Amino acid sequence: MKAKTLLAFLCLALPALAQTESQWVLSQSTLTYHVSHPLHQTDGVSHAARGKGVCHSGQCDFLIAVPVKSFDSGDSNRDLHMLQVTRGGEFPMVVVRTSLPEDASASATIHADIEVQFAGQTARYKQVLFELTKQGNDAKISGTIPATLTDFRIDPPSLLTIAVKNEIPVRVEMTWRKEK
């Protein structure tokens, strides 16, 4: 009888144990790139990022993607020019991948190795610092990706024959919601 009970328990419990996956969904985001030029300081902002994280066996894989053309710098002509120099017609998405331990959400800071696909190139950034604050099921993450134009083989655009700086830091502010 005991053996039957144990067997029944195992039959019921094993599928449940196998489904320990949880997932994170990006609920809000603000991504801002900054371009420096002696005459202009430009920020391009996008709220159009979508993201998902899938956790399994203590490890979470995250995928975040945002259309290149969703960045708005306040001038449609500049945005189209940016779309051209970043080869956004051919490569319309910025795709970011990272993998983190599931318990990373318990700490106040995260050091993430991230892979960014942009302009037909892939760049990897090691140990990028993000600050994390938790509010219930939500986790707010903010940090800056130290991107440069040369990382993605982008010719620096110029205004009045003066090229913009190579550094284009991308400020990331995201709210993730945990779903079982």
Add this chain to the structure above:
Amino acid sequence: MRMRAKKLVTGLGISMLLLCLSTPLRAQVTATLAGTVTNQSGASVSNAKISVKNLATGQSVKTQSDSAGLYHVPNLVPGDYEVSVSAEGFPTSTAKVTITQESNQTLNLTLGGVLSLGDLGFSPAQTQGSAQDQARLDKRSHMLKLHQRIGLIATAPIVASVITGTFAGGRSTSSTDRWTHLALGSAAGDLYFLSAYYAIRAPKIQGTETHGPIRLHKILAWIHGPGMIMTPILGAIAFDQKSNGEKVHGIAKAHGPVAIVTAAAYGAAILSVSIKW
């Protein structure tokens, strides 16, 4: 005994010669690595970037998959290689392969990852770009750069013709003043319309709403554009009247004011896209 030694030396010499000749021939043996790039559902992936790295020399050869997902890398010397493949929306996948002396070797590559762009709700139309879209953007930027450069060059004869206009339109003007003004005005007009041609003919990008300083730049074109048509017409009438010894009269009197408004709108149009508001 000496004969045997001589034969041995000759044999060795021939063997060495054959070895020397055969080594370059052996070094030229290369193989082609080819295959198909697919995603996890088996669909072919075009424009995937494939890098084939010789692990002994560290040298890499790069190629891209075609529209059917096919790729091929010729002229690989035998050895161990690391093949990495990446594509828009997929993480980089790597595989090891040993190239032998067979002329053709197949290595099918599968792009994977726990999550794909489809999982985020993006449609293929959103995630897949095209060379045509990029070519359209490239052409637009190229034409607008020409518009900008020629437009900036046109500033010089526009300013000069406004200045010389004050001499050409006065009471005691000479025909030289008028001709100088006419020449500068013509140069300004030619450059202006050439610049305008590139702005008007630059490809439009669908789904883009004009906003920001470029909006003001375009609105000002509705002032300096008609002005650049009216100014030479009125100028020609004024030129004839002056050449006939008459005082500028009638509609021709508007030549100066129209030219000044046109030049001011033109200057404001340049500033609208040069200075951050």
